[in-house]
Amino acid sequence: MKDAALKQEYDVIVIGGGATGAGTARDCAMRGLKTILIERLDFTAGATGRNHGLLHSGARYAHTDPESASECIKENMILKRIARHCIEETGGLFVSLPEDGLDYHAAFIQDCLKAGIPAEELDPKEAVRVEPSVNPEIIGAVKVPDGSVDPFRLTTANVMAARMNGADIMTYQEVTGFIKDGTRIVGVKLRSHRDGSETEVRGRVTINAAGIWGHRLAELAGVRLNMYPAKGSLLIFGHRINRMVLNRCRKPGDADILVPGDTICVIGTTSTRIPYDQIDNMEVNPEEVDLLLREGVKLSPAMAWTRILRAYAGVRPLVASDDDPTGRSISRGIVCIDHEKRDGVEGFITITGGKLMTYRLMAEEATDMACRKLGVDRKCQTASVPLPGSEDTDDDRKRKSHIIELSTEQKAAGDRHGSLTSKIVSDDDAADALVCECEQVSVGEVNYAIEELHVHNLVNLRRRTRLGMGTCQGELCACRGAGLLERHDKCTQRSLDDLASFLDERWHGMYPVCWGETLVEIQFTSWLYEGVCGLDPSEVKVTENPTQH
Amino acid sequence: MRFDTIIIGGGLSGLVSAIECARAGQKTAVVSAGQSALHFWSGSFELLGQAGGETVIDRPLDSLDTLPENHPYRRIGSERLRTLLSKVPGMLSDAGLKSAGSLDRNHLRLTPLGFLKPAWLTLGDYVAFEAGKPLPWKKVALVNIYSYLDFYPRFLAYGLEKRGVECKMAAVNIPDLDTLRKSTTEMRATNMSRFLTDSAVDRLAAEVNKVAKGMDAVIMPAVLGIYSDAPVECLRKGVDVPVWFVPTTPASVPGVRCQLSLRDLFIRLGGEFLPGDIVKGGEFEKNRLRRVYTVNLGDMPLEGDNFIISTGSFFGHGLIADIERIYEPVFGLDLNVKGGRTEWYRKDFYAPQPYMEYGVTTDKEFRPSRKGETIENLYATGALLAGFNALKEGSGAGITLATALHVASRITG
Numbered sequence: 001m002k003d004a005a006l007k008q009e010y011d012v013i014v015i016g017g018g019a020t021g022a023g024t025a026r027d028c029a030m031r032g033l034k035t036i037l038i039e040r041l042d043f044t045a046g047a048t049g050r051n052h053g054l055l056h057s058g059a060r061y062a063h064t065d066p067e068s069a070s071e072c073i074k075e076n077m078i079l080k081r082i083a084r085h086c087i088e089e090t091g092g093l094f095v096s097l098p099e100d101g102l103d104y105h106a107a108f109i110q111d112c113l114k115a116g117i118p119a120e121e122l123d124p125k126e127a128v129r130v131e132p133s134v135n136p137e138i139i140g141a142v143k144v145p146d147g148s149v150d151p152f153r154l155t156t157a158n159v160m161a162a163r164m165n166g167a168d169i170m171t172y173q174e175v176t177g178f179i180k181d182g183t184r185i186v187g188v189k190l191r192s193h194r195d196g197s198e199t200e201v202r203g204r205v206t207i208n209a210a211g212i213w214g215h216r217l218a219e220l221a222g223v224r225l226n227m228y229p230a231k232g233s234l235l236i237f238g239h240r241i242n243r244m245v246l247n248r249c250r251k252p253g254d255a256d257i258l259v260p261g262d263t264i265c266v267i268g269t270t271s272t273r274i275p276y277d278q279i280d281n282m283e284v285n286p287e288e289v290d291l292l293l294r295e296g297v298k299l300s301p302a303m304a305w306t307r308i309l310r311a312y313a314g315v316r317p318l319v320a321s322d323d324d325p326t327g328r329s330i331s332r333g334i335v336c337i338d339h340e341k342r343d344g345v346e347g348f349i350t351i352t353g354g355k356l357m358t359y360r361l362m363a364e365e366a367t368d369m370a371c372r373k374l375g376v377d378r379k380c381q382t383a384s385v386p387l388p389g390s391e392d393t394d395d396d397r398k399r400k401s402h403i404i405e406l407s408t409e410q411k412a413a414g415d416r417h418g419s420l421t422s423k424i425v426s427d428d429d430a431a432d433a434l435v436c437e438c439e440q441v442s443v444g445e446v447n448y449a450i451e452e453l454h455v456h457n458l459v460n461l462r463r464r465t466r467l468g469m470g471t472c473q474g475e476l477c478a479c480r481g482a483g484l485l486e487r488h489d490k491c492t493q494r495s496l497d498d499l500a501s502f503l504d505e506r507w508h509g510m511y512p513v514c515w516g517e518t519l520v521e522i523q524f525t526s527w528l529y530e531g532v533c534g535l536d537p538s539e540v541k542v543t544e545n546p547t548q549h
Numbered sequence: 550m551r552f553d554t555i556i557i558g559g560g561l562s563g564l565v566s567a568i569e570c571a572r573a574g575q576k577t578a579v580v581s582a583g584q585s586a587l588h589f590w591s592g593s594f595e596l597l598g599q600a601g602g603e604t605v606i607d608r609p610l611d612s613l614d615t616l617p618e619n620h621p622y623r624r625i626g627s628e629r630l631r632t633l634l635s636k637v638p639g640m641l642s643d644a645g646l647k648s649a650g651s652l653d654r655n656h657l658r659l660t661p662l663g664f665l666k667p668a669w670l671t672l673g674d675y676v677a678f679e680a681g682k683p684l685p686w687k688k689v690a691l692v693n694i695y696s697y698l699d700f701y702p703r704f705l706a707y708g709l710e711k712r713g714v715e716c717k718m719a720a721v722n723i724p725d726l727d728t729l730r731k732s733t734t735e736m737r738a739t740n741m742s743r744f745l746t747d748s749a750v751d752r753l754a755a756e757v758n759k760v761a762k763g764m765d766a767v768i769m770p771a772v773l774g775i776y777s778d779a780p781v782e783c784l785r786k787g788v789d790v791p792v793w794f795v796p797t798t799p800a801s802v803p804g805v806r807c808q809l810s811l812r813d814l815f816i817r818l819g820g821e822f823l824p825g826d827i828v829k830g831g832e833f834e835k836n837r838l839r840r841v842y843t844v845n846l847g848d849m850p851l852e853g854d855n856f857i858i859s860t861g862s863f864f865g866h867g868l869i870a871d872i873e874r875i876y877e878p879v880f881g882l883d884l885n886v887k888g889g890r891t892e893w894y895r896k897d898f899y900a901p902q903p904y905m906e907y908g909v910t911t912d913k914e915f916r917p918s919r920k921g922e923t924i925e926n927l928y929a930t931g932a933l934l935a936g937f938n939a940l941k942e943g944s945g946a947g948i949t950l951a952t953a954l955h956v957a958s959r960i961t962g
Contacts, residue, residue: 286891293872409733429730430696437734443698479662479798480698492707496662500899507898514894515870519904523863524589530899531940532591532796534664537899 010036010168012370013188013203015175015217017041018048019151019356021209022158023363023382028207029165030385031371031378036201037162040174041193042460044155046211048356049463050282050314052234052268053261054245055079055087055147056357059094059119060252062111063104068333069115072357076145078383079154079360084390085418086154090260092146092245093122093131095138097298100250105140108249112144119144133242133300146245148261151356152463153416156453157387160420164388171454173199178206178221184346185221194456205370208350209362212279212317218350223343225350226320229279231313233288234268235296235513238307238471241265246299255295262415263439263470264309267296274315284311284512307517309473310509319353334358336365340373347373389418407432412440416465417448424448435484436477438470446484456489458482458502473506475525479533493540500535501543551852552578552821554960555841557828557879558859558867560585561946562931562953564811566857568640569957571818578821578851580828580843585865586932586945590804591796592771593658593677594650594950596634596669597622598943604667605943606655606680619936621948624913625955633954634947637670644810645778647673656680659768659795661701663708667943672803674781676768676793686765688715690790692757693770695722697736699797700770717764721756725749738797739805742775750780754787767792771802776809828879831856833919838880838927855926855960858882858909858917859953862932868907875907880927882909882917885935901941908935915956928956 014025017039025037039045058072079087096105112119120143127141128134134141163169172193179187179200187202208214208221215227240260248256258267270288289311296303319335335353339345351366364380371378386392406414409432414421424444425431431444449455449464458474458481461467467481468474474481478499486495503525510518529535554570556563559581570577597609605612610627617623622630631652641648650656650670657665659676671677678684689709691702697720706716725744729735745753750773761767771794774781785792796803816822823843831841832850840850858879860867869878870893875886886893886907893904909917909929917929930952932939939945 283896407733429727429733432733433696433698433730433736434733435698442733476798479701483698483701483704486703492703496704496707499662504898508896511894511896514904515872515890519870519893520863520866523904526898526902526905526940527586527864527945528589528798531945532589532660532798532801533662534660534666535662539664542899 008034010034010201010203011205011374012036013038013201013206015188015206015208016210016214017043017155017159017171018046018209018211019044019155019158019359020211020351020354020362022155022162023359024207024209024351024366025162025167026158026165027363027367027380027382028370029162029167030381031367031376033370033374033376035162035167036203037159037167037169038173038175038188038190038201039171040210040213042171042463043159043454044152044463046213047314047316048151048155048211050312051151051232051356052257052259052266053148053151054257054259055149056355057092057144057146058115058117059092059108059112059142059144059146060247060257062115062117063108064252065333066111066115069111069117071361073115073117075357075361076147079149082383082386082390083149083154083157084386085415086150086157086387086390087147088261089145089147090244092144092247093127093134094142094144094247094249095127095134095299096140096249097135098137098139100248102140104251105142105249109142112142117144131242131244131246133302134246135298135301140249142249146247148245148259149356150261153389156464157389159454160388169454172456175217175220183344185348205347205349205373207366207370208348209352209366211352212315214317214350214352215276221339221345221348223339223345223348225337225352227276227352228318228320229274229276230316230318231272231274231282232269232316233284233292233311233313234266235289235292235311236309237265237267237303238309239264241300241302241306248299255292256299258296258299262466267292267299267303279315282313282315283508284313286512289512307471308513309471309518311512312509317352334362334365336362336369338369389420391419393419393422409434409440409442413442413445416445423452435480436465436467436470438472438477439466441465441467441477443484446481450485450488455485457498458485459505461485468502468506473510473521473525474502475521475528478502478506479529496535496539497541497543500540503529504542550578550849552576553853554855554857555580555851555853556857556859557841558582558585558861558865558931559812559822559824560859560861560865560931561587561807561811562949563857563859564808564815565640565950566859566930566953566957567815567820568811568818569954570961571815571820573961575961578823578853579815580823580826580851582827582866583825585808585861587804587808588801589799590801590807591658591660592675592794592801592803593668593671594637594946595667595943596652596655596947598655598667599941606667608653609655609669610652616942617936621934621937621952622944625951629955630951633951633958636954637950644814646807646810647778649673649677654680659705659708661699661704661796661798663701663705665708669947674785674792674794675771675803676795684709684712684714686714688717688764689766689768690717690719690760690764691768692760693718693720694726694741694772695720696730697741697770697772699738700795705768705795717760719760721753721760723749723752723756725752737800738770738772738802739775739800741772742780742802745773746780750783751787754784757784757788757792761788761790764790766790769794770797771795772797773802775802775806831880833924836922836925838924855928857928857930857956857960858933859929859931860933862908863904865932867933870904877909877933880919882919882929883921884908885910901938905938905940906936908933910935914959915952928960930956
């Protein structure tokens with residue numbers, strides 16, 4: 001793949017393997033542009049993989065930012081069509097606690113309706129009936145079409161769509177500089193995070209979709225972006241407390257959203273401005289944990305006695321309005337910059353701001369701009385063509401109509417890969433054997449991910465399959481996963497190093513919440529791997545910064 | 550119900566002290582909540598594998614002065630430690646478990662990932678090498694059972710080949726395991742061991758022979774012999790070259806075997822084993838524990854002259870952490886925990902973790918205290934004790950066994 005990439009000139013180079021980058025690569029490829037997607041580490045390693053996984057209805061922004069709200073509801077409806085297998089239509093509630101009062105609530109429904117968001121007032125008693133986990137003290141409730149979206153799945157599906165439409169994909173390639181021809185950017189210089197090798201890729205247009213890391217990229221390109229990293233921390237609980245998304249009906253604040261997704265639920269977030277040099281250090285501190293729990297239990301009291309699996313944090317790429325270098329007027333809206341117009345640097349576009357919910361729209365805007373630059377006139381189709389995995393197939397229909405009797409693990413895989421589940425080899429009992437029992441990941445699914453979904457290490461495998469994301473946090477499956485990866489990779493020492501690094505990576509999400517069963521689990525993990533298996537730093541090399549996978 | 554000695558905890562430590570008390574003629578009871586650290590046992594007992602940052606091979610008992618003064622080994626003293634631990638192979642043998650090893654020199658065990666780590670005593674059929682010598686084989690076959698995921702031939706081969714052993718890898722199958730394989734979660738070590746008995750072992754041996762020709766040894770996952778040595782002996786008889794076992798990830802066949810064997814020995818000696826029960830608390834008179842109450846027995850107390858608490862560390866729920874504090878849940882015993890939750894851990898997974906050293910503090914006779922007052926007839930043993938990092942020292946089993954034997958001999962002495 002790398003050799004092929006070097007030989008040709010691409011129409012578009014997309015930098016950044018988050019939802020926006022993957023979505024942009026998909027859009028470009030679907031419009032017939034010869035595209036390459038380049039990611040520094042792994043897909044979803046940045047903000048895309050470090051948020052609530054909330055399929056916003058837009059109601060959260062209805063009062064403060066009507067434009068974002070109406071973008072959200074439109075994209076919400078589009079994603080329900082094109083990304084069915086990444087989405088769960090749970091519905092959501094905005095609830096008012098006695099301390100919140102009903103002032104916000106009163107204007108809220110009107111704001112929602114104005115933005116085109118179907119919002120329905122519920123009697124608090126009725127709300128408790130439909131969502132028994134909600135604090136029974138609530139004095140107001142509004143039902144909105146919130147849901148949950150799996151950002152890992154969504155991004156992978158976009159990457160696959162890009163690939164199916166002819167795009168090339170590179171992971172673990174960091175942009176170290178740009179190739180310039182006068183004032184025009186004509187390519188990128190890359191360094192591999194896997195083996196340190198350096199290469200170049202040439203393209204007529206380069207799109208910076210690197211989220212908060214785009215600030216640094218822009219500097220490399222000789223232009224200035226004013227980005228303000230805002231860190232948000234979240235906690236993952238060991239099972240789903242709630243069926244519907246729960247939101248506090250008040251101005252956006254800390255720990256005011258509880259989202260059920262897959263086997264777990266997530267409370268968040270906090271919001272803290274951090275210095276730019278801290279964007280790769282996503283540590284959740286004890287004060288944030290306390291704050292999330294203190295506020296979270298007001299939303300759903302069961303949180304107080306539910307096991308916390310992990311804590312994690314992401315960075316929102318907040319962007320100052322273009323003409324304001326002071327950063328005072330910060331927008332959460334989409335920012336698409338033509339650096340030729342703005343800075344006189346040709347062939348360079350930045351797409352940023354926005355949010356996971358509007359990744360497709362961001363991709364559309366960036367691709368429109370790239371098309372204009374390349375003189376291509378083709379319409380965007382990403383809003384109507386389903387993503388790979390969300391097509392309406394025969395198998396899918398049979399599955400839904402229960403013509404085929406499915407096992408729990410087949411259902412779990414079906415939820416993860418949608419109509420692509422048929423690609424998972426399940427021809428004998430050995431392929432069906434479970435590697436990860438918490439999340440029901442089979443040998444066949446692991447092999448499929450390794451072969452098809454750009455998996456080089458256990459963290460990649462986790463993001464593609466949920467292996468190691470469950471209650472045991474990789475305690476029993478990490479070793480099995482390493483064993484299967486080693487068969488493909490054939491470098492035993494690297495596999496052992498990877499296993500050791502994966503356990504360290506799991507620990508980094510566990511220590512902020514390391515009490516109760518989480519402490520029990522990690523002590524068991526330590527004894528098993530370092531004790532029984534003898535996996536210690538005298539034998540293996542552990543990747544230093546665990547977020548650098 | 551009245552007993553001479555009541556032991557809370559049915560893991561390695563609890564069972565060993567119980568056996569000693571019962572053997573001395575005491576009326577003894579063990580209250581066991583269920584699984585213990587034995588259920589992920591490697592098949593080897595460690596005495597001391599690391600001291601002063603160095604791997605200990607020779608004379609582990611002479612390396613004790615590198616340990617902190619309050620360490621259980623130092624409190625017992627090397628002379629007495631030798632006397633106590635010398636009893637262990639005999640006790641294992643009484644329970645029907647063969648073992649090999651020396652207190653003077655560690656040997657090396659082969660871990661499931663192919664590393665060699667120091668150990669004191671290893672079960673007879675498990676891979677163990679003499680330290681400092683070339684490995685005794687030139688060519689071995691690493692033989693897995695088809696579709697079994699918890700045996701890692703390629704990792705083992707990597708470790709062995711580095712030491713000059715040529716490795717051949719193979720997977721064998723017998724129809725006896727097909728039923729098990731139909732379920733996606735059943736091909737685990739302890740489940741397989743229930744099927745690999747009698748004539749199934751003959752069929753397995755025949756399959757292993759097909760790949761064992763010309764090999765110096767066959768290495769297999771420890772998936773046989775959960776209830777007795779018979780299947781292992783049968784396999785060794787049926788295979789033309791020596792067969793050795795490597796432990797697997799949990800649940801461990803040698804671990805369950807060891808637990809069951811020691812429990813049976815205790816029952817044969819007349820002991821009362823109360824499985825699936827948890828001690829809720831006790832009643833004290835002055836500084837003596839008079840009786841304890843359990844979940845199953847409700848308001849019927851267990852009364853005793855002496856008590857031993859061997860409930861383990863966090864994993865055994867001998868210690869409980871909540872968001873604010875760490876406590877000993879049965880009696881609220883005094884602990885060595887300092888500070889709040891941010892003090893309990895290090896951010897590097899492989900750094901020595903402070904929580905690993907937490908446990909109950911005791912006097913020199915291993916008697917714990919409540920609110921500073923020593924309880925005169927309660928003793929604590931094993932992983933529940935404070936003041937050592939057994940994982941980093943490679944000392945877990947040694948401490949567990951030594952403190953159990955030490956306390957039992959004080960009680961019966």
